[in-house]
Amino acid sequence: MSEPVDGLRGFDHEVVEEVFRRKGLAAEIIYVPWTRAMSDTKNGLSPxxxxxxxxxxxxxxxxxxEPISRDTYGLYFRRGFELPEISGLSDIIGQRVASVHGYVSLAKLHEIGADPIEVPSETTGFKMLALSRIDFLFSGKEATDFFLKQSGMSGEFDFHEIEYLEYHLCLSKKHPEAGALLQPFNDGLAEVKADGTYQLIHARYR
Structure with a gap:
């Protein structure tokens, strides 16, 4: 999160900072629009x-x-809503489903030929769910549950798991210094997972 919420920046943010700190490497995390972040790193302007x-x-x-986190993707729906038979994401085609603009979840809906409603934020999506303007919000559970908790709406919705994705630190092949960071980072990540620091960080977001 570019702006801290109750002092929290995000579990990936905290884990990465801790890993680099342990390896004696300075890390500054700068928040920019996703398309710029992807382009700058791809072209070697950022490591x-x-x-x-x-x-x-x-x-x-x-x-x-190595994976720094995972996100369980699935469908949020109103508690009490009669869930149709859904075994895979393609079963959502034809349903009233929304996802957040710019998220991989929205791209996945477009890829399968669904006609999703784009919403600017999770909060907007949940408000639309509560008002029955949509039947499903497709999103990643681990991060979205944090926003639900912050909004005070945790008890209003259920979740149906579809799949999960693992997320990584992605190091530019074009940046001259990026490749040398890979092994130290993986070693440090293994350390924070082994001593329980990783689990403690994630626990703050539940």
């Missing part, structure tokens, strides 16, 4: 992108760290 999912296309431009 590292926080964070991205692995894909064949991105493997052309990035080295991927």
């Amino acid at each position: 590292v992108l926080l964070s991205c999912a692995r894909s064949e296309e991105r493997a052309e431009y990035f080295h991927f760290s």
